Amino acid sequence: MEYVTLNTGAKMPMLGFGVFRLEDKNAIPTAISEGYRCIDTAAGYNNEELVGQAVNQSGIKREEFFITTKLSNGCQRAGNVEGEFEQSLQKLGMDYVDLYLVHWPVKEHFVDTWLTLEKIYKTGRAKAIGVSNFHDYHLDAIKKVWSVVPALNQVELHPRLTQKPLVELCKKEGIVVQAWSPLGGGKPGDPGDIKSNLLGHEVLAKIGEKYGKTPAQIILRWDLDIGIATIPKSITPSRIKANKDVFDFNLTAEEIASIDALNLNQRTGSDPDNFTH
Numbered sequence: 368m369e370y371v372t373l374n375t376g377a378k379m380p381m382l383g384f385g386v387f388r389l390e391d392k393n394a395i396p397t398a399i400s401e402g403y404r405c406i407d408t409a410a411g412y413n414n415e416e417l418v419g420q421a422v423n424q425s426g427i428k429r430e431e432f433f434i435t436t437k438l439s440n441g442c443q444r445a446g447n448v449e450g451e452f453e454q455s456l457q458k459l460g461m462d463y464v465d466l467y468l469v470h471w472p473v474k475e476h477f478v479d480t481w482l483t484l485e486k487i488y489k490t491g492r493a494k495a496i497g498v499s500n501f502h503d504y505h506l507d508a509i510k511k512v513w514s515v516v517p518a519l520n521q522v523e524l525h526p527r528l529t530q531k532p533l534v535e536l537c538k539k540e541g542i543v544v545q546a547w548s549p550l551g552g553g554k555p556g557d558p559g560d561i562k563s564n565l566l567g568h569e570v571l572a573k574i575g576e577k578y579g580k581t582p583a584q585i586i587l588r589w590d591l592d593i594g595i596a597t598i599p600k601s602i603t604p605s606r607i608k609a610n611k612d613v614f615d616f617n618l619t620a621e622e623i624a625s626i627d628a629l630n631l632n633q634r635t636g637s638d639p640d641n642f643t644h
Contacts, residue, residue, distance in 0.1 A: 368402070369614065371596055373518040374541045375495045377465065379433050380405035381591050382611060385547060385600035388412055394602040395421035401608050407521075407547075407598045409437035409470055410455055419459035434459065437470035437499060438484075444476055448483040456492065467493035468521060472505040472639055481509045481517075488515055497521070499547075500639040503536050510540075521545040523552070523636045524595060526586060526629040527565060534595070545596040550583050552635035562635075570625050578616045581609065588613045589626045 370378040383405030384398040395406065395417055404427075408418045415436060422432055436459065442451035452467065467487060469480050484496040497519035498505070506520070520537050524530050524546035537544045551562035565571070571582035580588070583599075587610060590597040599610045618626075 368404070369591060371543055371594075373466075373495050373543060374516055375518055377433075377494055377518075379465070379519075379543070379596065381596045382587065382613070383407050383433070383435075383545075383596070383598040384607070385598035386412060386414055386418060387547070387600055389414055389417070389600065389602065391602040392417060394607070396425070397604050398607050399425050399427070401611055403607075403611065404431055405433040405435070405598070407435045407545075408459075409468075410439040410442070410451055411437070411470060415455055415458035416460075419461060423460050429461065433465045434461065435466040435468065436464050437468040438480065440471050440473050443469070443471075443473045443480050446476075446479075448480055449487065452487055452492070463492045463494060465493075466495045466497060466519060468497045468499045468519070469501075471500050471642055472498070472502075477501075477505065478508055478512060482512060485513070485515045495519070497542070500637075500642075502639055503533055505639065506536065506540070506542075516540060517542050519543045519545055519596075521547055521598075523548050523634055524590075525549050525551050525565065526568075526571075526589070526626050527551060527631050527633040529627055529630040531627075531630075534593075538594070543596055544594075545598060546590055547598060548635055549590055549597045549599050550586055565629075568629065570629060574618070574622050574625070580613070580616070584609060584613050585618070585626070588616065588618055589623060592618050592623055 369381040384403040385407050408415050436455045487493050488496045495518040497517040499521040520542050534544050551565040566582045571585045575585050601607050
């Protein structure tokens with residue numbers, strides 16, 4: 368495993384396990400058995416209990432895990448930030464989380480929400496706090512009031528959406544960037560599906576042949592080599608294992624540039640400016 372040091376001084380695994388709307392009870396224990404220790408959930412995923420059960424029944428010390436969860440938009444709008452945080456801890460069966468995120472920058476609420484997260488952070492029940500799906504101007508807005516710099520910004524990021532300007536801004540501020548939907552997301556036939564054409568792209572296939580790796584593994588290695596933490600999701604045991612088999616090689620500068628060049632500024636998920644959930 369490779370690690371990144373957050374601005375709190377804590378070390379976070381660069382590769383984690385995403386559980387977006389995951390309902391398979393076996394997937395998280397499988398990931399833990401394969402060596403994943405960073406697990407990313409959210410109140411809105413409705414599976415914090417599954418994460419907590421898997422971690423608490425694993426026989427592995429809690430401090431060896433890095434657990435992230437996120438605040439729902441509904442509670443953000445209702446001003447029930449602290450209440451939902453307590454609910455998340457109860458569902459997880461934990462006294463603290465390693466990272467608590469504002470899931471989306473809800474208009475007219477996210478600045479005040481950030482100030483409440485700072486209060487939670489100062490109690491020690493969230494070892495770090497951060498944001499998710501924040502554009503540069505969202506970060507600028509909370510920068511005017513923050514006393515705690517976000518430790519992390521989790522955003523959609525993959526070779527079709529490289530988010531270079533945002534990544535550079537975050538690096539300047541000391542904010543780690545973490546990629547959700549790192550393999551392109553979507554399902555075959557969905558209007559927003561780019562996963563099939565991305566994972567079948569000749570650039571990734573050619574690089575994969577050189578290293579004996581799949582296009583998915585090349586993308587995850589690309590994330591790590593450019594300093595992006597990443598949280599692929601899968602319920603298939605073989606893919607859960609394969610997604611972690613990316614620590615025995617590095618891409619060359621030329622290979623990284625060729626993957627960077629696949630960018631089309633193409634999203635598979637909601638744009639933070641016009642999401643409706």
